[in-house]
Amino acid sequence: MDALFQPVANLKGIGTKRAEALEKLGIRTPYDLLYHVPRGYLDYSHPVPVAAAPTGEPCVIRVQIVHKLAPQFIRKGMTIFKAVATDGLNDVTVILYNNPYGFQALHTGSWYRMSGKLQGGLLRREISAPHVLADDSKELIYPSYPLTSGITMPILVRAVKQAIELMRQQPFDWMPEEMRLEHGLLPLTAALEQVHFPANPALMETARRRLAFDELLQLQLGMLIRRADNRRRSAYPMRQDTDLEPFYGALPFTMTAGQKHAVEEITADLCGDAPMNRLLQGDVGSGKTAVAAAACYFAARNGMQCALMAPTEILAVQHYHTMQQFLEPLGVSVGLLTGSVRAKERREIYEALADGSMTLVVGTHAIFQKEVSFARLGLVITDEQHRFGVAQRTLLADKGGCPHKLVMSATPIPRTLALMIYGDLDISVLKELPRGRLPVQTFAVTGKLRQRAYSFIRQQLEQGHQGYIVCPMIDDRDESELQAVSSYAESIQAGAFSAYRVGLLHGRMKPAEKDNVMTAFRNHELDLLVSTTVIEVGVDVPNATILLIENAERFGLSQLHQLRGRVGRGSAQSYCILMTDHVTEDCRTRMQIMSRTNDGFQIAEADLQLRGPGDFFGQRQHGLPPLQIADLSHDTQLLHEVQETAKKILEKDADLSAPEHGALRLEVLRLFRRSGENGRN
Numbered sequence: 001m002d003a004l005f006q007p008v009a010n011l012k013g014i015g016t017k018r019a020e021a022l023e024k025l026g027i028r029t030p031y032d033l034l035y036h037v038p039r040g041y042l043d044y045s046h047p048v049p050v051a052a053a054p055t056g057e058p059c060v061i062r063v064q065i066v067h068k069l070a071p072q073f074i075r076k077g078m079t080i081f082k083a084v085a086t087d088g089l090n091d092v093t094v095i096l097y098n099n100p101y102g103f104q105a106l107h108t109g110s111w112y113r114m115s116g117k118l119q120g121g122l123l124r125r126e127i128s129a130p131h132v133l134a135d136d137s138k139e140l141i142y143p144s145y146p147l148t149s150g151i152t153m154p155i156l157v158r159a160v161k162q163a164i165e166l167m168r169q170q171p172f173d174w175m176p177e178e179m180r181l182e183h184g185l186l187p188l189t190a191a192l193e194q195v196h197f198p199a200n201p202a203l204m205e206t207a208r209r210r211l212a213f214d215e216l217l218q219l220q221l222g223m224l225i226r227r228a229d230n231r232r233r234s235a236y237p238m239r240q241d242t243d244l245e246p247f248y249g250a251l252p253f254t255m256t257a258g259q260k261h262a263v264e265e266i267t268a269d270l271c272g273d274a275p276m277n278r279l280l281q282g283d284v285g286s287g288k289t290a291v292a293a294a295a296c297y298f299a300a301r302n303g304m305q306c307a308l309m310a311p312t313e314i315l316a317v318q319h320y321h322t323m324q325q326f327l328e329p330l331g332v333s334v335g336l337l338t339g340s341v342r343a344k345e346r347r348e349i350y351e352a353l354a355d356g357s358m359t360l361v362v363g364t365h366a367i368f369q370k371e372v373s374f375a376r377l378g379l380v381i382t383d384e385q386h387r388f389g390v391a392q393r394t395l396l397a398d399k400g401g402c403p404h405k406l407v408m409s410a411t412p413i414p415r416t417l418a419l420m421i422y423g424d425l426d427i428s429v430l431k432e433l434p435r436g437r438l439p440v441q442t443f444a445v446t447g448k449l450r451q452r453a454y455s456f457i458r459q460q461l462e463q464g465h466q467g468y469i470v471c472p473m474i475d476d477r478d479e480s481e482l483q484a485v486s487s488y489a490e491s492i493q494a495g496a497f498s499a500y501r502v503g504l505l506h507g508r509m510k511p512a513e514k515d516n517v518m519t520a521f522r523n524h525e526l527d528l529l530v531s532t533t534v535i536e537v538g539v540d541v542p543n544a545t546i547l548l549i550e551n552a553e554r555f556g557l558s559q560l561h562q563l564r565g566r567v568g569r570g571s572a573q574s575y576c577i578l579m580t581d582h583v584t585e586d587c588r589t590r591m592q593i594m595s596r597t598n599d600g601f602q603i604a605e606a607d608l609q610l611r612g613p614g615d616f617f618g619q620r621q622h623g624l625p626p627l628q629i630a631d632l633s634h635d636t637q638l639l640h641e642v643q644e645t646a647k648k649i650l651e652k653d654a655d656l657s658a659p660e661h662g663a664l665r666l667e668v669l670r671l672f673r674r675s676g677e678n679g680r681n
């Protein structure tokens with residue numbers, strides 16, 4: 001078993017240079033190679049006759065080399081090698097580019113299977129740069145691996161075969177047989193072998209299932225252990241009898257039962273000995289900010305300072321105003337710390353935070369600066385939505401020993417998935433929206449109806465409401481796109497909306513300019529705001545009742561839902577118009593889903609199905625180790641089984657310290673090490 005964990009350079013055909021290249025793929029040992037699973041497979045088992053091969057489509061043919069032509073030297077760096085082959089009935093020309101070794105390996109008179117795309121007419125068919133396999137090969141399904149420069153497919157295949165051989169000599173499996181049989185899983189050695197060189201497609205699936213099970217189980221265990229670790233730390237416990245009534249009494253509305261319940265869960269955590277690590281999940285507009293404010297008030301009454309981090313200046317300013325409105329009348333001092341706060345004010349805030357005279361600071365990543373120190377930081381609130389990296393969160397947490405942490409997210413995700421992704425957090429969910437909210441009515445229309453849509457918007461503005469028009473920009477730095485959005489705003493101001501006050505907001509504006517526009521919109525000095533997606537997260541102007549999204553096809557479902565959440569935040573009926581001339585099936589499906597439901601959970605689930613978890617989570621830094629085999633959106637059944645298993649394992653052995661869990665523990669560490677960070681602390 002030892003050789004499996006020695007440097008990969010020891011394998012035949014690898015050496016130091018290739019070992020360095022493999023390191024780029026995260027491969028250091030033969031064991032790592034075993035987990036470098038194929039991205040796909042080339043299945044040579046069903047060749048078709050040359051005459052029946054569809055032009056330009058991937059297929060496999062079985063041919064004999066008839067004769068090889070002289071190489072054609074085209075220019076420096078380009079030599080073409082050709083051979084004529086036949087399947088017994090029809091000829092096909094095999095073409096290789098700059099591949100003398102591949103050409104040498106083809107022998108006249110021998111039979112091969114070739115995978116590629118056929119081109120040319122019926123009389124002169126060609127196959128360019130095919131993957132080639134000797135016809136008498138025992139393995140007909142071949143792996144196709146992610147590669148890196150200096151490592152070709154044959155090199156990797158040869159190395160993987162050696163790694164498999166090493167594992168075969170001394171098979172091992174961390175999973176007890178009983179568990180394996182209970183879940184119908186292959187032994188580890190067989191699974192690793194079959195995932196690389198499957199005897200048939202069914203076995204490949206079974207092998208993947210075993211490895212996906214392992215991966216998910218290790219992820220789940222890692223998250224749960226981290227949660228348990230967190231519980232063992234000690235935090236400053238707050239007083240249970242802290243009176244929240246003054247806060248509730250000063251709120252301009254009555255909290256929903258859901259909000260109150262979330263506040264209870266949070267304050268119970270704050271009174272515990274261990275630091276809180278909680279996710280507050282709620283659909284768009286569900287009132288998470290008020291819950292966060294209650295938590296800040298509670299901490300403040302206990303003499304602790306709080307930090308609330310927003311992703312953009314616009315949101316930081318908005319949260320700052322909200323917190324001021326809710327908390328300052330109750331004697332809680334609130335400060336704003338963003339990149340555009342002037343140096344003098346900033347210094348004052350630094351001082352006030354350091355000497356403890358300021359209780360709550362709201363800001364962007366400006367809060368991370370090393371000049372910022374707190375007298376007694378007790379609570380840190382961030383928004384998962386806000387794409388703070390784990391590293392940044394850690395930085396802030398470091399500023400105050402072991403503060404309580406609350407993460408807010410407006411992306412409702414299915415429960416099994418949440419248990420996995422946020423396995424290290426406790427979860428509070430806001431299920432209902434504040435009373436009196438009406439679902440946003442949503443329509444998908446084509447550009448032909450633009451004038452009607454504008455007239456509909458005018459009706460809303462006429463009634464004293466406000467509206468947004470969102471113009472997507474692919475690239476914020478692209479001058480011509482920026483120009484297009486600006487001209488759009490100018491042209492509607494001069495035309496369809498000449499009787500109204502139109503504002504423009506885009507990502508390239510200076511923070512102070514953005515702030516001015518948002519303030520004007522909030523104060524109803526503007527009726528209509530043309531905006532790029534900077535309004536996407538969290539902007540809260542309840543008087544806005546109409547939203548038009550141009551080129552709606554450019555957005556994924558979750559993003560459309562976020563955008564739509566900018567209206568329907570008051571008691572008036574709100575509307576969302578999705579404008580698109582796109583007619584693809586996928587786009588139509590998205591528009592239909594949006595028109596049909598306002599339920600964030602349903603939308604998130606549909607989004608997950610349509611795009612897969614990679615895109616769904618997008619650039620958001622959720623701090624999860626990258627999964628190589630399992631697919632969080634499709635392996636739902638497996639997720640259930642894994643969660644049950646993880647629970648059972650930890651009930652008996654909370655930190656996997658029992659000797660029989662030694663190997664499993666190593667695997668968990670390996671998985672988390674792959675993510676390059678120590679996670680969500």
Ligand SMILES: Nc1ncnc2c1ncn2[C@@H]1O[C@H](COP(=O)(O)OP(=O)(O)OP(=O)(O)O)[C@@H](O)[C@H]1O
Nearest residue numbers: 253254255256284285286287288289410434538540
């Ligand atoms: N219980 C309530 N009753 C009435 N209005 C409420 C209540 N709670 C919050 N609101 C108001 O609802 C609006 C939305 O609240 P908030 O901005 O906290 O939503 P959110 O959950 O942060 O949404 P998003 O994820 O879209 O930012 C705000 O204008 C807020 O003042």
